[in-house]
Amino acid sequence: MRSALDNPFSPGSDTVPDIWAGRTEQLSDWRDVIRPRRLAGLPERGRTVLGEPGLGKSSLVRRIAQEAAATGDWVTPQLRIPSGADPLKLVASAILRLADEAGLPSSREKRIAETLARVQAVAASGISLTLHKKDGPEPYTVLSGLLVEVGRAAIVRGNVALIHIDEVQNITDESALSQLLIALGDALTHEESVTVPGGARLNRSLPLAVYLTGLPDFEDMAGARKGATFARRFKTTTLTALDDDDIEAALQVFVLSGWEVPDGNGGVGRIRMEPDAAAAVVELCRGEPFLFQLAGERAWYAGTGDTITREHVLNGWRTARSEAIAHVERILARLPKRESEFVQAMAELPAHERSLTRIAKKAGYVKATDAGPTSQRLDTVRGIIGRGTLYTFRHRAVEAYLTGSWPNLD
Ligand SMILES: Nc1ncnc2c1ncn2[C@@H]1O[C@H](COP(=O)(O)OP(=O)(O)OP(=O)(O)O)[C@@H](O)[C@H]1O
Ligand SMILES: [Mg+2]
Structure with missing residues (x-):
């Protein structure tokens, strides 16, 4: 039986979670x-x-x-x-x-x-x-x-x-x-x-x-x-996003042996997670530690049985959506105007067209080099993007929010 008292996921701040990933x-x-x-x-x-x-x-x-x-x-x-x-x-x-x-x-x-x-x-x-x-x-x-x-x-x-x-x-x-x-x-x-x-x-x-x-x-x-x-x-x-592999590894204990909880009769029960439920958590949280804990917490609450199913993860996530959005919006809202415009412009281009020249043009810069300091800060100071011949998002929740239907599932 899953109860609130045994839920090992802890979205919030400053906690050292029981389910630790990477780093x-x-x-x-x-x-x-x-x-x-x-x-x-x-x-x-x-x-x-x-x-x-x-x-x-x-x-x-x-x-x-x-x-x-x-x-x-x-x-x-x-x-x-x-x-x-x-x-x-x-x-x-x-x-x-x-x-x-x-x-x-x-x-x-x-x-x-x-x-x-x-x-x-x-x-x-x-x-x-x-x-x-x-x-x-x-x-x-x-x-x-x-x-x-x-x-x-x-x-x-x-x-x-x-x-x-x-x-x-x-x-x-x-x-x-x-x-x-x-x-x-x-x-x-x-x-x-x-x-x-x-x-x-x-x-x-x-x-x-x-x-x-x-x-x-x-x-x-x-x-x-x-x-x-x-x-x-x-x-x-x-710090940047966690690797999917690390999140998958953190959930492995659920998938392989199950997470130990008191069974209510003085013994020990185990809460398992179906492999495709774990995969759904990995996919939804986009490497964000906070969203990882949030997705896990909600999946735990979405059912009572000994097995967390993919359905539980998806149903749980529906209740987490507004919090997930607020989390990413807070990150974007903190960006100075130029940086915010840069990531918006970047997100509007298809991935294979994200060169500095194109992004700068889209963001309204006269010369690509004028966008240099902004893009440099987004990369080295914030870890939100990565610069190369083509620019990429390192903050994958920001990318998902700006480019697709995430955090909606459909
Ligand atoms: N390595 C990790 N594995 C799993 N969960 C993590 C990990 N690191 C942090 N978390 C979870 O992510 C959430 C946010 O962590 P934390 O409060 O440390 O972030 P922060 O970077 O200090 O944020 P802020 O800038 O708001 O202070 C917490 O719920 C925490 O449990
Ligand atoms: Mg902190």
Whole structure:
């Protein structure tokens, strides 16, 4: 029996879903590159994970953080920056909690007690400390100072401290943004002198890792204008749609063995999915993580028996249509006018005619090269299109919405 309590699909935001698909590259980047390198004292940049709404940025880093916590690392919760809020306060409080976990408050060292007191002041007053400061260091120096202490404690413990700041595009105060990026960047690039077996001294990086997540707009705020320093200290990944193969693989558990649920009599039942039901989910969601969860959730509710059929998926999707439309419309509505006109023009051309020249002409540009910057942004910053001899859509739900009858089934 399928019940709401057992439904493993979770459309929404910020959840780490039970039915996880893909993102293997990013997960392995954490497991095989960032964590081992930072543990070994090797330099490794922070990560910025950007992408259009609903592509799974928050879920991805929450999953990485859960995995890290399970292996004994110290992790901050997902620090969501509300629009216009002072990020320094939020981040200072989070680093204080990391310091607690690291046992720093019980240290007898004067240096540490002073650092903690300074960060408490930042947690209370944030960026305004810069404006009203009489003497004493700027907030960013104070924050990176405590991070360095946390990093030193992590060396002793043999673990990593991971910081996740979400919705970074909401940091609108330039000076707060620059202080935050410098504080994190300084801690990441800090070199600690350590004694290795045999007595030699050498420099190592601290076992700290930083993830920033948010909308692609952040790239404009930090990337270009804050310039070279930020770009050298953080590596940016732009998430795009999931591969159909990955979604299919995620549903395989349903198709092969069935998803375990309590059977109501103290035992275990299994909910299966017919192969063509799974194929319908893959087809409907177009690689969008949010729409994948939505399609799955509705299919689960569309019947009560032990088998999810193709009919259930299609009936469920009918109830999801308006939400699916709203999701894609939100993405399109956020685009600046020129970008929006460009994708519209692109969608109006048949796939084999989508050259830059033709799209530019259709979008009303005098010269094709004039459309260059717009198309470049849609590709590299947003991941919505791909440029080549012929242009393609990488955001397949946007493509489906603009070019066909999707999300209608008929
Ligand atoms: N790898 C994945 N596999 C399956 N479902 C996923 C995956 N990643 C995210 N989801 C689901 O997609 C939905 C959106 O995820 P999330 O909130 O992380 O997106 P986001 O990119 O942070 O969006 P926003 O820009 O609105 O904050 C959630 O329901 C989540 O469960
Ligand atoms: Mg998010």
